[in-house]
Amino acid sequence: MAIFGGILIVIGIILFFVQKNYSTKLQSIRSATSSTIAELQRIASEIAGEIGSGNLREYVKVRGMIHSDRPLISELKRSPCVYYSMKVFREYEEQYTVRDSDGKSRTEIRRGSETVSSNMQSIPFRLVDSSGELIVNPDGGKIETVQILDEFRSENTNGTSISFGGFTLVLDTGMGGRRTIGYRYTESILPCDREVLVIGTAADEGGKLTLRKPIQSDKKFIISLKSEEELAKSTANAAQSFFYGMIGCLSLGLILVILGLILKR
Structure with missing residues (x-):
């Protein structure tokens, strides 16, 4: 107890x-602070006129559309995006021995899975509203994504590699007595041309208006598809x-x- x-x-x-x-x-x-891009540009210009450029630091929330002239291409589904995360799981069966209360043993089969590959990539993108545009650097952000893939494929266990889209993996021959059933492929993206809410620090370092992760630990950096x-x-x-x-x-x-x-x- x-x-x-x-x-x-x-x-x-x-x-x-x-x-x-x-x-x-x-x-x-x-x-x-709820802001438009034009308002942030005006504040940055006023601060630059008083104490010089590169001194804007405002914690804001801005809503706009994601645009990228050279988007990422996700690894599995080959979809254009500004962020993606993918995982590949090996699903297997293995035998194990159990003993009952009388000390008798029996062999049973259980299923399990393990991650054999994972990857995540992001790029800066343009956030556009009706008043202007700025750059969003998504590094370190809590990013809401759309799942575009969750697929299981039975694989030939005698094969030496698996592939899906732009992904290829050479298989390890030592499976530890586990029989491979197949592989599950999952992928989530932050797609282009979607409206998002970005909550973060507006800065004008390098002369470019940018939304990025705040320095303060009590302020979150959020990129959300929700209102x-x-x-x-x-x-x-x-x-x-x-x-x-x-x-x-x-x-x-x-x-x-x-x-x-x-x-x-």
């Missing part, structure tokens, strides 16, 4: 940090759910630990 209570307390502590992260994200959404209202609502709901989960785990865990110690006497 006390051990189970201790496990619940550990889970509660983990949920505390998850809830804190969502609360910080919600605060970031609410505290960022501001949808993003704030989903974040608030997540923060509330994790808060109640944290309280429940910590309370029940503490009760079980105390009861376990009492009953142990």
